[in-house]
Amino acid sequence: MTKPCDLFDSYRDGDLSGVETARFDAHLAACPDCRGKMALLDNLALILKQDPAVLPADLSVRIAKKAFQRNETWDAIVLSWLRPGPAFAALLLVGLLFSTLWIIPNYQPTNAFSEYEKLLGEANAVNIDSSISQIQSEAELVVWLEQEAKSQ
């Protein structure tokens, strides 16, 4: 069962009905605890409502100026990029780049010389000694191929 003192907050907040308020008024007259609490809260609120500090007249202008100045500094620009949208987009882009490099890690453009290097590697692997191993560039390879064609 609710004790009369438990209705203190509802009474103070004005949430009780007319009958309940009258009942609590009667309780208040008989309960020094609730009366003391009521007086303390009234006095406390009254003291705190006094506001001797005066708001500086140009505060709003100074705040706006500071906000816009801060907006122009490099760290603010960097921070502005750390907002969820741009940060996510940047992360996605970096992720895409990395995944591309990871998926095709051994990609190399194919040309005649790279094919030659590959063949040479295979030839070396089976110890084939040939004049072909003297070739150092694609141009030399072309000349060698022409000579080979003529000789045949």
Next chain:
Amino acid sequence: MSTTDSADSILIENTLAGDEGAFAELVKRYQCAVWAVVHRTLGNTPDNEDAVQEVFLRAYTALHKFDLKYPFGPWIMRIATNYCIDQLRRKKGRRTQLWSELNEAEQERLLADMSREGNPEPGIAEGTADYVKVAQALLEGLNPKYRVAFILREVEERPYEDVARCLGTSEVAARVRVSRARAELQKKFRAYLSGQKRKERKVQ
């Protein structure tokens, strides 16, 4: 659901478009409310101006995220209350030197006045420095969330719906916080009145 006041909406849009004057006007509209909460929650300190400034700078930084479907007032008050709660948590270790400044008889007189029913003492009604110190000493040590809830409800006289919006909680949670703040204050006041708390402070 109430939306942002049309004048506020225009000021916010112009601020986001780079109009410094619009932001100054927006600050001007809400600076008194923010100042009152900061001043009453953190006490009268020289840092209050910096605190108000910081609240509005935080609001400016987050302004692009603000949804114009909602009113601006509770949003800025929520930033202010969060800032105050943060500051109170940081200041937890520091205590005001109230009781060392006043002699025993003065302390007893002030405390007796605080619990007096009926017409308040002139010093209380005027909010003279000593009474403000007593009030601040009572609020000190109160859980920062309860303290801000108490200020919003009892001093600012805001409806619970508004208190809840400022605190970012439900109305029921706001009521619970205010109720606990009241009970805690009474408990602390009794301890001061009996001299127990004052002795503790002197030892410290």
